[in-house]
Amino acid sequence: xxxxxxxxxxxxxxxxxxxxxxxxxxxxxxxxxxxxxxxxxxxxxxxxxxxxxxxxxxxxxxxxxxxxxxxxxxxxxxxxxxxxxxxxxxxxxxxxxxxxxxxxx
Amino acid sequence: xxxxxxxxxxxxxxxxxxxxxxxxxxxxxxxxxxxxxxxxxxxxxxxxxxxxxxxxxxxxxxxxxxxxxxxxxxxxxxxxxxxxxxxxxxxxxxxxxxxxxxxxxxxxxxxxx
Numbered sequence: 001x002x003x004x005x006x007x008x009x010x011x012x013x014x015x016x017x018x019x020x021x022x023x024x025x026x027x028x029x030x031x032x033x034x035x036x037x038x039x040x041x042x043x044x045x046x047x048x049x050x051x052x053x054x055x056x057x058x059x060x061x062x063x064x065x066x067x068x069x070x071x072x073x074x075x076x077x078x079x080x081x082x083x084x085x086x087x088x089x090x091x092x093x094x095x096x097x098x099x100x101x102x103x104x105x
Numbered sequence: 106x107x108x109x110x111x112x113x114x115x116x117x118x119x120x121x122x123x124x125x126x127x128x129x130x131x132x133x134x135x136x137x138x139x140x141x142x143x144x145x146x147x148x149x150x151x152x153x154x155x156x157x158x159x160x161x162x163x164x165x166x167x168x169x170x171x172x173x174x175x176x177x178x179x180x181x182x183x184x185x186x187x188x189x190x191x192x193x194x195x196x197x198x199x200x201x202x203x204x205x206x207x208x209x210x211x212x213x214x215x216x217x218x
Contacts (some may be wrong), residue, residue: 035205041142041193043209086148093138093197093207095148 002027003087006096013077014104021072021099023087030090031064034072037084037098046085047070077103107131109198109210113199117216123184126213130177130198136160137179138207139171142193154179183215192216 003026011020013019023032034046045086047054047061049070053062059101074081110129118124130137138161139151149186154173170182177198183190193214197207 035209041195041212041214043195043197044209045209088148092151093140093148095140097147 002029002090002094002095003079003085004094006085006087006099008099009097010100010102012104013104015077015079017077017103018073018075021076021085021101021103023070023072023096025068025070025089027068027091028065032070033088033093034070035086037086038083039083041082043086061076074101077101079103079105107195109196109208110212111196113213115214115216117218118186120186120188120217121204122186123182124215125180125182125184126194128179128181128196128198128207128210130179130196131200131208134198134208135177137177138193138197138199139179139181140197141165142195142212143191144190148195151181165168165178166189184215188217189217191215211216 005024007022031050033048036044036046047062049061051063051065058075060073082103084100086095086098088095107142112127136155138153140148142148153161156175162186169183175180193212195209197209199207
């Protein structure tokens, strides 16, 4: 099956910093999503982005399907951005292991 | 509009027992999927239902089963519980037969003792 790898596994940043999270996948996919899981376990859908670039406020995402990777950019980080970021692909929603982000005040 | 509602939020069961978890999707959503999240295995897909029919199934033993009712509400059942079944169980609903627009519930945290 498709393998999904996310990097880095952990990231600690000061409030206000920018970050880039990466998601590599091993085969062509029909869809790709980015999720944020907050410290209470709630998964929030950030982007549905099988290809191209999307932006939503301080967050943006780019997927280069031909090279099998996607990037999530977070600018001007806030403490509320802390949590785990997952990318997920394909119809069975195959999740990566996630990137745990800690934003320090 | 109301989000995806999962009940109960927390559950403690004994090995060998069975458990039923419930998921009420967003009004109008006909697709419901279930996932298991554990520290060791991460998020794993269990199954997906659409219009009362199971559309996809993950790699879980037959002890894990589910169903969907005509009002799109879904239940999942785990029989003969094992310690390793302790996990956060998440359900997500969507208005279409794809991952697009999935909304997750807050989950049911199951502890098997």
